[in-house]
Amino acid sequence: MTRDAESGRDGVSGNVFHGPAPFQLGDRNVQINHIHHPAPQRRPLVLAGAAVTTREELAAAIRLDWAAARRQFFEGAGTPGTPSDGWLGLRSWLHELDGLTADDLTAQIELVDHRLRDDGLPADLKLLHLLGWLDPQGEAVWRGTVVTPQSLSEACRIGRLGESGPEWELYRDLCDGGLLEALAGFTGLSALRGTQRAWDEAWHSWRRLAARVPGLPPEAREWAESGARGLLLAALLPYPESRTWLRAGCERVTPPPTGEIGWYDWLRARDGGSDTPVGWLVRADFTAFAAVQAEQQRHQAAVDRQNQRISTALDAASTLRDRQWADYERRRLSPTARSGAAVRAALWLGAWGAATIPVPWIMWGWARPDIAATVSWYVVALTLAAYAGRLPRVVQLGAAYQPPLRRVRAWAEEARTDRASVRRGLIRAGSAAGAVLILGVLVHDIGPVATTVLLVPLLAAAFYFARIGALHDWADEHRERLRDYQSRRAGSGGLPQNIARDVRSPSARLRADAYHAYIRQFTGLDHSGKDEDRDNGRRDRT
Template sequence: MTRDSESGRDGLSGNVFHGPAPFQLGDRNVQINHIHQPAPQGRPLVLAGAAVTTREELAAAIRGDWAAARRQFFEGAATPGAPSDGWRGLLSWLHELDGLTADDLTAQIELVDHRLRDDGLPADLKLLHLLGWLDPEGEAVWRGTVVTAESLSEALRIGRLRESGPERELYRDLCEGGLLDALSAFTVLSALRGTQRAWDEVWDSWRRLAAKVPGLPPEAREWAESGARGLLLAALLPYSESRAWLRAGCERVTPPPAGEIEWYDWLRARGGDSDTPVGWLVRADFTAFAAAQAEQQRHQAAADRQHQRVMSALDSASALRDRQWADYESRRLSPTARMEAVVRAALWLGTWGAATIPLPWIIWGWARPDIATTLSWYLVALTLAAYAGLLPRVVRLGAAYRPPLRRLRAWSEQARTDRASVRRGLIRAGGVAGAVLILGVLVHDVGSIVTTVLLIPLLAAAFHFARIGAVHDWADEHRERLRDYTSKRPGSGGIPQGVARGVRSPSARVRADAYQAYMRQFMGLDHGGKDETDRENGRRDR
């Protein structure tokens, strides 16, 4: 300490401040003077329970317990804006340091006045600036983790692509700004000086360029406004590590041919052909976007061509089906086919009418042959009434009307295995027998004339039920075929949803399976096929 010769008060100790301007210490303005006498040992500063007296010791303590240093020096204020005890203690300790050169003092003034007193600077960044002044020859530590050229490169390579992790945290801190300047104070990272400003300028230039790119896909535009920032910094870093993975990244992607992706050609012509940060960005990230888009377009074009071929084949198959159906309908409704159907109906109903005539003779013939004769004519009349009612339907069905005239054995075999059909047949036979018995009683009691008059409603019922289809028309095969044709026509919505989706699938295997499934709908329509030929032969045999 020195004593003022006029006032008798003690002055500052031997830490010497050089420069024309006074230094602000609390509420005191300290004039920087040249003092040559040696100064006494400064008082220690306690951090995390350990006393430090030199710059190197404090730097080591900060590296060892970053969080404790941040809390003590920059986060311990009782009220916002008021200096904490830790901050005042640090400032006093810095002012009492001995052995500072003129450059150290100038850097200290810069540190205290423009870094540590800056309320807009985060506490971690203040602590990093302090560490860089205390021990610039030591390791650069950020939030307790050593920062090297390799870790910066990894943060840009990995952190910009991940959602979490230490690399992502360092990358996020780099993007917030100011970290590069603070790291450049360390000798091991001194090559970073000026990189922050260059990065900001390149980023602004890139964003202006990206805003003008015509037709840039949404995902690429989103990346241009956020994730691309990291690659620009990687291209600016003066270290071989970042250039190594940049080159590797560019080699892994193949740019699409010129003229295939319009926005990529535009961007490459304006920033992708030179060894600049924007050039690296275009050749790496945006070449990957363009290559993916080109591949997607090629797949889509191939899928569209395949879909067009499949749909053409389906249209041809559908047209063939329509022609086959028209041919079938033409043969079914031809005059000859309709005449044959009328004859088949007469033979079929005549057979059943003839089969019922013995019934009156069995019931009445042994006692009243006259009644049996009258009832036989009644049965003939009922058969004719049913034939008259069935005839319009037979004409409309044409060749589709196929009663089992020559398939009685097969029909009887089928009926024998169908117990419900047998029961229905027995009930009907019983009904016919009962009707014959009742009609015979009426003829015996009231006479044939009255009975004939009473028979008229029964004749009308036979005509009506035959007309509305209550009498079996033997056209089940035709109805099934008509249902199949109608439900599977392209315009009727008959294509299953799975098939409709399959023919539009990008997978060739799925499209092939869907095509086969659709083509199976047309099986059996070709009259030249074996199944249809056998069916036609069977019909002719009848």
């Protein structure tokens, strides 16, 4: 006795009677021989060009060509609600199967009515459920790829961290839901029963916990809302492969000491223990986040301490420079220093006047000694006018006024190597010789008195140009010190502007020079008038 799956009516199969059926007729036994007719040949199901007649054959065909089975059975429909020819053929073929046990029939009804007819279920999941009913003892295949405990573990380990590849695709499908339940229909993966529900519960519990974590870094919070889901599944998978890499992952990271990362301590106190899914998650992924944050904090603390030491050293150096500058200014502007500057100016300008006096004697002395004597007095007057105009600036410079009285040879050598300086010196010498010649001509032509009257504007000009600084003030070292002091006070973080600029230069040489200049910041301003110190001061500005 069989039941028609489509009509629901009971029927008798053609192979119920086996041999003759005796019965009593009057006082005689009558033997009726039943005529046997062969069972009708069932129509095979054709998939990808191959005809299949048994459950095992259809399962093998699906594993061989997953895409063809999906298209034929679940994607060839017309309008919504209208079944495709492939689906109708599959359903009819399933209903005509023989040799089904009561459990097979119950599972078939559940499959056809609640799985394969569910419009909300993706075609791939329908096909997987069908494969699990056809051949539960065989390999679980998902989209043409065999699914094993190892592949599930690798999907959780690799797929949750990637954005492409087979592991990522399997992990993505697992997160979409329903796949674990379908895989549990295979005998080899039957341990997965209930894992989907446990995973969903652990995920919702974790998200409620993560929403309350105080001070969780943005990157860790983002991971808690997405990537953490995969590790929860790995902790729930009933296979040793997952626990192996979970333990290895936990051993690779060292948790920060208690009290160093507050949010991590908060999580550890509420994760339920090391054997829970959330406990595994906290001790693996979020221990890594906490370890990185702790290392960053320790590095920043070291940088802050170093910056504080540098700042303290720079402050001390700045205080030293200010004190040295005040001492230098006090020495430079003392009455003795200013008197010495006036004497040095008299000697320097007097030397130039003395060097100019022989010029009129060379020009006029051989013919008109009186004109040479008069012009010589004019040179003395011009020298005194220049000295009078220069004296206020000299007194203001004080000890900083250092004409090359003691280093004439070095000054001459510098002037010789500087072509512009030589050119200016020749122009000045030519102007002095020309002035002497003109004054001699005027004395000869218009007389000493008229020439003296005409000399007054020239004396005023000498006084004026000396006063406004047209003459060399010989305070190069003072200007170097002043620029150095002002640059250090206005620089970035107490550093001179040139050092703050060069330390960021792409040139290794400039960075090295900046480093040496930085070291010299702690030597102060006490050059002590030595040539070597003055040279160092000049190099600081390059």
